[in-house]
Amino acid sequence: MIYSYKRQILATLAATAVFASCVTKKYQQPVVNTDKLYRDTTITDTTSMANMPMNQLFSDTVLVNLIQEGLRENLDLKTAVQRINEAQATFNQSKAAYLPSLEGSITGTRAKTSAASLNFPPEFASSFNLKTTTYQAALSTSWEADIWGKLSSAKRAALASLLQSDAAKRAVQTQLVADIANAYYNLLALDQQLAITEQTLTIRVKDVETVKALKEGAVVNGAAVVQSEANRYAAEVTIPDLKQSIREAENALSILLARAPGTIKRTSLNDQKPVADLKTGIPSQLLKNRPDVQQAEFAFRSAFENTNLARTYFYPQLTITGQGGLSTLQLKNFFDHSIFYNFVGGITQPIFNKGQNRARLRTAQAQQQEAYYAFQKSLLTAGQEVTNALFSYQNAVAKQGSRAKQLLALEKSVDYTKELLRYSSATNYTDVLTSEQSLLAAQLSSVNDRLQELQSIVNLYRALGGGWK
Template sequence: MTHKYNKQVLGLLVAASLFSACSVTKTYKSPEVKTDGLYRDQVAADSVTLADMPWQSLFADEKLKALIQKGLDQNVDLKNAIQNIAQAQATLKQSKLAYLPTLSANADYTRTKSSLAALNFPAGININTLTNTYRLYLSTSWEADIWGKLSSSKRAALASYLGTDAARKAVQTQLIADISNNYFTLISLDKQLTITEETLKNRRSSVETIKELKEGAVVTGAAVVQSEANLYAAEVTIPDLKQSIRETENALSILLAQAPGPIDRNTLDSQVVPVNLSVGLPSQLLHNRPDVEQAEFAFRNSFENTNLARTYFYPSLTLTANGGLSTLQLKNFFDQSIFYSLVGGLTQPIFNQGVNKARLTTAQSQQIQAMNTYQQTLLVAGQEVSNSLFDYQSAVAKQASRAKQIAALIKAVDYTQELLRFSSATNYTDVLTSEQSLLAAQLSAVSDQQQKLQAVVNLYRALGGGWK
């Protein structure tokens, strides 16, 4: 009898092996996407790219580097991204173990009382209607991966795992950019505050000078009032600048996962901008940009889910076995109490209320959506590179003109002040206009430098730098 069962099991396994050769799933290939022209008006000559530079080499400011490292160690979003990897890894491990059979140990006791009136036995026969059954046994079940159902599930889990790792990289690159941009905003505000306070000091002196000129009948009382208004116009901006500084410090503190407080920093004038801003080839975004990688892994996951949905239309082979000890009396528990069963089952779906068809249609639709998202993510990546490049070029172009503007305005302020003191060829309105224009230009020059620094950071992130 045992020999006969072994032949049947062997026959089922051979059949499963033959069926497995007729796989209905497809092999994944990376989708072909166009990368030509992603960098607007930029013709890349080689594969040298800023993205390959470690972030420690990109920044020369040691205090900024210390803040970035602290953020990488403590940021909550990055910690959560790492936990997502751990969760996906657990799912991947479970999908690999799905190839193995399940095994469980069971122990049960059953007390059964049958109805004598319901038994179809002749009168006079004494039947024991009360039985006690004691069982201790193992049970196992195994599903053969005939059509690639388990393989598709494993590959989908692998894509999901790789996607969470890419997401972690994306969080890291964004975190480095956010810390750097906030840092540059902070030191730019410091510079603007210094310029404004210096201007305020000069305007206080100017008010005293105008008062002296009024006493000498050189100017009228209107000039004194205008000089005072000019003083207050500069003074009123200082609280706003201090508030912006405080808010930026608080924003940086949140990125560092610490309570709001002061941030140790250097000055804007001490910052060094990298000279070589190579962007490499657009096709490098496919592997350098974590969000592009994540989008491809999402497409790969949906591709394998479509494979999985196809397998539900085909029969599944399941082997189930039970074996152990069973007896009606505990004293005979180890005496001729061995039992076992082995069942091989082949199940072919015929009508399942449209569940399998709906599953496949949904999976195919989600695969199309994932592909669209992948293409859109790549286009956005190219847009960000193009915008950052032009932002940097615009800042550089403005700095040259801004320096000439400031130099001219400094002369204009000096000339109008001297003319007001010694000549009637001008009035205080000319002085006022020159001073206001000079302050605006000096503050704009700070913004130009901030734009230049942040453009480098944004270009670095747009190219996929920060996670290598």
């Protein structure tokens, strides 16, 4: 009889375990197609510049030192680290849920019973003690059996959230590296544009004196003098704006470094030696190189486990509770024959809250689907950013070749028109003015071309997932 009873228990437990495996599902990475993430490119080489250390990508040691300072001091990065600590604490809490709880209590109770409530004759009621004092010291414990995977799903969801926080921190780091480098290059470009403008102003001040001399020689008229002065002031008036932009760029970079606004030590734009061989690797590598893509996947994984958790609310909950300790009416006999204990095992099955459980499950499933779409979008965005950065770099290189020819032609145009103005009546100062303005605009644009090349490399590095390894 006892053997048959044990067999029934084992069979019941085995059936419960098999059924429990049907309640929750095992996570699998979403299947996504990455073949065409990079537009108009067919790449089979798995070498990616994302694996390149920063001191190899950036030849400027001043920039490398600024990036290292930013990684140490940046406040957004420090905030991301604290979010990891929060997620770690939540994960530890989910692991502790497997263990039984234990609580201790010490109580003293003073009670008085009404004589009328005893329903004894009046002559006997006076012989009873209607006041009692009870002293009790007890330990209580409670444990929930994880039959349907409720605690396991909560633990896996917490782990996914922890990994998501770590990926978010690495995403902040990659963005920080790119932001510091781009801000630094922008500052160098502004420096060079200011130098070009100041050099142009010096030349135009001399041009004003030359035109005045030509007017005295009756080569040009008064209109030419006024035009030369206006041309000089047109260059001069842009200098304060450039200085303002430099000041603001320095302040913005200081914030990234967690510094008070101040001067930034730097080299020059001409000192930069950009990497020429840009390797993108294959698109599927974005899944392991891009922290924000990983962050989106871990968010989906957490939502998946929350859906599993929502399913377990439809099934019975097995809880075992126990209490034991000492209880007595007289404090002097507290340790004499005062032991008490009780154990209770109970199963709770939802009956009238099925609507709430269904709503919980539908909410979890919708959130899981939202997380899946967000993961897909993060991967598509990553491919878009790689393609944009690579195309921007190619255009910047192509423009610099054409820009060099344009600058050479404009320099000759300025020289020729100035010479014609001295010795020929076939030209006037308007031609000189047009040539000089076109030359300055082309010189400033050439700086932007160089800036675009450098920033495109930085953006490609970040888009591929570089900067956190």
